[in-house]
Each structure stands twice: as structure tokens, then as C-alpha cells.
Amino acid sequence: MPGFPHAMPLAGFIGGLMIGIAAAIMLLGNGRIAGVSGMFARVLGLSEGGAPWTIALLFTAGLPLGAALAAANLDVEARFPTSLGLIAVAGLIVGIGTRLGAGCTSGHGVCGLSRLSPRSIVATGTFMATGIATVTLMRLAGVTL
Amino acid sequence: MRQGILSLVSGTLFGAGLAVSGMIDPARVRAFLDVAGAWDPTLAFVMGGAILPMAIAWFIARRRSAPIVAEQFHTPATSPIDTRLIGGAALFGIGWGLVGLCPGPAIAALAIQPAPALLFIAAMALGAAIHRFALTPRRSA
Numbered sequence: 653m654p655g656f657p658h659a660m661p662l663a664g665f666i667g668g669l670m671i672g673i674a675a676a677i678m679l680l681g682n683g684r685i686a687g688v689s690g691m692f693a694r695v696l697g698l699s700e701g702g703a704p705w706t707i708a709l710l711f712t713a714g715l716p717l718g719a720a721l722a723a724a725n726l727d728v729e730a731r732f733p734t735s736l737g738l739i740a741v742a743g744l745i746v747g748i749g750t751r752l753g754a755g756c757t758s759g760h761g762v763c764g765l766s767r768l769s770p771r772s773i774v775a776t777g778t779f780m781a782t783g784i785a786t787v788t789l790m791r792l793a794g795v796t797l
Numbered sequence: 798m799r800q801g802i803l804s805l806v807s808g809t810l811f812g813a814g815l816a817v818s819g820m821i822d823p824a825r826v827r828a829f830l831d832v833a834g835a836w837d838p839t840l841a842f843v844m845g846g847a848i849l850p851m852a853i854a855w856f857i858a859r860r861r862s863a864p865i866v867a868e869q870f871h872t873p874a875t876s877p878i879d880t881r882l883i884g885g886a887a888l889f890g891i892g893w894g895l896v897g898l899c900p901g902p903a904i905a906a907l908a909i910q911p912a913p914a915l916l917f918i919a920a921m922a923l924g925a926a927i928h929r930f931a932l933t934p935r936r937s938a
Contacts, residue, residue: 656838670813710805716907780830
């Protein structure tokens with residue numbers, strides 16, 4: 653892509669379509685929102701209400717299964733930061749934040765935005781803004797991962 | 798049974814989509830948030846691709862009284878925009894920006910980088926537990 657040597661617009665769009673079709677199967681088939689943070693909390697027994705446990709478990713287990721199937725057929729990179737402390741802190745913040753805000757990139761970002769839900773529009777705008785602010789502040793402070 | 802199969806199909810396709818789109822790669826996700834650096838717009842194409850079929854799905858769902866293999870739709874109530882929503886989303890964004898991981902890619906990445914993915918997921922579970930036991934308002938009887 654001109655100007656953006658590392659961008660993968662086509663692979664991104666195709667992968668995005670797969671994500672959207674997956675969420676559509678969950679909605680039209682089971683009548684449920686494919687929100688990963690909610691499903692994950694449900695698997696752990698840490699949510700009030702939500703999808704039946706079996707549905708949450710099978711959906712959640714499918715995520716690494718699908719990634720493994722993709723990785724068996726094409727190059728899949730997952731470049732994690734080296735600092736385990738940073739990973740743990742970030743995971744903790746994501747765990748609290750997604751539950752408090754009742755959703756993450758899948759529930760608010762994909763399922764909510766496509767429904768034009770005002771709550772999801774506000775949530776997505778907010779986590780995009782603080783995500784950009786965090787990365788930018790780390791850049792300004794000279795932090796490299 | 799049919800609901801279980803559809804859930805596994807949905808999760809598997811979702812995880813494959815995260816891998817194909819590059820969203821399973823924390824460095825790529827951080828590069829999207831790095832607007833002052835070497836910005837990588839891939840995530841915007843992913844969101845566009847994902848929202849398209851879901852917008853059609855919502856259109857169909859509004860015209861159906863029930864989903865295909867369940868008795869009713871369980872869609873989130875239109876609760877108000879409050880400080881919990883904004884504060885939670887703001888916190889989530891900070892954690893997302895720190896390492897480039899949100900819940901879906903973290904769980905999917907178990908298949909690619911199991912050790913750091915598991916650490917993130919364990920910390921995320923602890924966060925969800927803290928929310929459940931310390932930050933969920935008690936319902937008065």
C-alpha cells in the first residue's frame with residue numbers, strides 16, 4: 653500500500669469479513685453477541701447472565717483453534733513485547749476495563765458499531781482515544797517494547 | 798447441540814479471521830494506534846470488513862422474531878451512557894495500547910505464542926474477577 657509499507661489492506665479486509673461473518677453466525681444462529689470479553693468472563697463463571705456456559709466455552713475454544721488452522725496454511729506472526737511484567741499489567745487493566753465497560757473490540761467495536769449503538773460508539777471512541785494516547789505517550793517517553 | 802456446533806464454528810472462524818487479518822499480532826495492532834509513528838492502517842480495513850456482514854446481520858435480525866436455532870435474541874439492552882462505560886472503555890484502551898492486545902487476539906494467540914498469551918489471559922481473568930467481586934454493585938433485595 654503506497655506510503656504504508658507494512659499495511660495489509662486486502663488480508664485485513666478478508667480477515668475482517670471472516671470476523672464479521674463469525675459474529676453474524678452467532679447473532680442470527682444463536683441470538684447472541686460475539687463479544688469475547690463477555691464470553692471469556694462467562695467461561696470463568698465471572699459474569700451475571702450472558703450466554704449459556706457451553707456456548708461461551710465452545711466459542712472461546714474456537715478462537716485458538718481457528719488461529720491454529722490459519723497458521724497451518726499461511727504465515728501468522730504474533731510479536732509480543734518482551735517484558736512479562738508489562739504483559740501482566742496490561743492484561744489486568746484490560747480484564748477490569750472490558751468488564752466495567754461491558755465490552756471490548758469485538759462486542760462494542762464490531763457488534764455494537766454495526767448496530768449503531770450509542771453506547772458502543774462512545775465506548776469504541778473512548779478506547780481508541782486512550783489506546784492512541786497510551787502508545788503516543790510511550791513514544792514520547794522513549795519507551796520501546 | 799446445534800447451538801454448540803454454531804458456537805464452535807463462530808469462534809473458529811473468528812479466530813482464523815484474527816490470524817488472517819494480522820490482528821493476532823500485537824506489534825501490528827500497536828502500529829495502528831501509533832499515529833505519531835510508522836502508522837499501519839490495517840486495523841481500519843479489518844473493522845470495515847467485519848462491520849459489513851454484521852450490519853447486514855442486524856438488518857436481518859430486526860426482521861426476524863427469533864434466531865435460527867435458539868428461542869429468542871439476547872441483545873444488549875440500551876442502557877444509558879454512564880461513567881462505568883466510559884471509565885471502563887478508557888481503562889481498556891490504556892491496557893490495549895500498552896502491549897497491543899485485546900481479549901480476542903490474546904486468546905487466539907494461544908495457538909501461536911502460548912506462554913506470553915497465557916500470562917496475559919491469566920492477568921485478564923484476575924481483572925475480570927476483581928470486577929466481579931469488588932466493582933459490581935450489589936443488588937439490593
